Amino acid sequence: MPIDQCLSARPLAPEPANTPMPRRLVGLFACASGLSVANVYYAQPLLDQVAADFAISQAAVGGVITATQVGSVLALLLIVPLGDQMDRRSLMLMQIAALIGALFCVGMTHSPTVMLVSMLAIGLMGTAMTQGLIAYAATACLPQERGRVVGTVQGGVVIGLLLSRLAAGLIADMAGWRWVYLGAALVMVALAVTLCRSLVSQRPSTPPMPYPKLVFSMFTLLKNDRVLQIRGMLALFIFAVLSIFWSALVFLLTSPPYSFSHTTIGTFGLVGVVGALAAARAGVLADKGLGQWTTGLSLALLILAWLMLALTPWSILWLVLGVVVLDLGAQAIHVTNQSMIFSTSTGSHSRVVGCYMLFYAVGSGLGALASTTLYTLYGWTGVCALGASVSLAALVFWRLTLKATQST
Known part of the structure; x- marks a missing residue:
């Protein structure tokens, strides 16, 4: 489904403003958050194979982790705040599209420079997606159930983080490290379609402000x-x-x-x-x-x-x-x-x-x-x-x- 059609598609889930959030939707948030954050941590058990593939030293390959962490910090400062000024559904769909592209780049490229830039993008968009989903869920649920909903979604984040290393190791042993990222890209495509069909628009409640002012407001x-x-x-x-x-x-x-x-x-x-x-x-x-x-x-x-x-x-x-x-x-x-x-x-x-x-x-x-x-x-x-x-x-x-x- 093209992204422009997806952005204009009518969501199937009702707006949960006055009713408890359905368990199905809470589960989707938890699963989506876990899958999103996992992309940021797949590289940790793969560094030896990445170093051999790109013919770089073990000391230099640590830059892969550094790139993803730099991307994560930049996401918190520059991307995540946009959720208070834009429709969060549209923002997340644009982010997941960029994340899919970055994952495919890592899986296909033979250039160390392109790989590092793509890893930075994965850290950027993977973190932005994860925190955006948490903020969406916290806003969409009733105040009296916010702790339960946030706790469930955060549980998905932790499980995704913990299992990412194990999944990456198993896939790399069977098919090589590149298929970790190619497979992750395909999973994120399926997730993008699911989010597109399940989430309603969530308009910001704060008055518009210039982007620099938005960032400094943090x-x-x-x-x-x-x-x-x-x-x-x-x-x-x-x-x-x-x-x-x-x-x-x-x-x-x-x-x-x-x-x-x-x-x-x-x-x-x-x-x-x-x-x-x-x-x-x-x-x-x-x-x-x-x-x-x-x-x-x-x-x-x-x-x-x-x-x-x-x-x-x-x-x-x-x-x-x-x-x-x-x-x-x-x-x-x-x-x-x-x-x-x-x-x-x-x-x-x-x-x-x-x-x-x-x-x-x-x-x-x-x-x-x-x-x-x-x-x-x-x-x-x-x-x-x-x-x-x-x-x-x-x-x-x-x-x-x-x-x-x-x-x-």
Whole structure:
């Protein structure tokens, strides 16, 4: 179906302004978000094959990941805010069309330059699609079900992220790394048709403003929205914690006495799905006014998880339990955060989620850098001490700022 016909096609789903969002539509948002974010992370287990195919060094091929992450940050600053000024349905369909083109380019090109530019575009459009879908869902549902809906959609994001590495490895082993991206492009074509037929237009409720003013208004939101500031800092802490764990895990498990293969290590992402699915319930608790209670309990779970992970050298079962508890605690806070920031903003959901995810990007980057440094110096024990310390700092920060967000 041509994109211009798709943009003018009549959607089949009714406008859910006065009724609860249908489960079918919530499931579509979760699935679409998971598939969109997966595109950004397919490259991580493929770097060795990409380096060999393009005849570039292992050090230089790290630029592939850098390109996607730069694209992600640019999306949060420059693309995601457009959702507050444009019809979100039309915007997402244009984004998915560009994403499909970028995926095909990566799968077909033999030029390193074209590949890097296309990877930047994948980071740009994959991130914009994911956050745009979350903002669309948060705006389209009833206020009293927002936590449940956002929690379910966020669960789809986490599952897509965790399974992307495993899927990429399996497809690359069977058909080569290029088919990871060619196959992803075909999946996104099917998703584009589904979204075109299922989503209604969602017009912005804010008055028009020049694009530069729209972008700079994000900094105004950060300056004035106390809930966004506090919940954003909590996001920085928790995603630093997750990055600390996942960045060092490969070094632990590829070394004796484990010496696991990369495929085996990738399956630990499946363990994290258990925690992600359980964390989706945090949105329901937030709808009931229990967001602060959920946050405190989840932060305590993060500290407990690091105590379990520190025992990994004695038994691999501690690692499995620690992954479940770590993902459960972190994702429960993430879902609660998003429910709270959406509840305190009107007409700016796209910019709010863009601001919030900037904290995520900073936390992930700092966590990865600190984790690899500590592992080199002090091994797994140093990593666990760092993770537990950051988790404790998050708990102290939450307690000190509790009164400022007591009513949310």
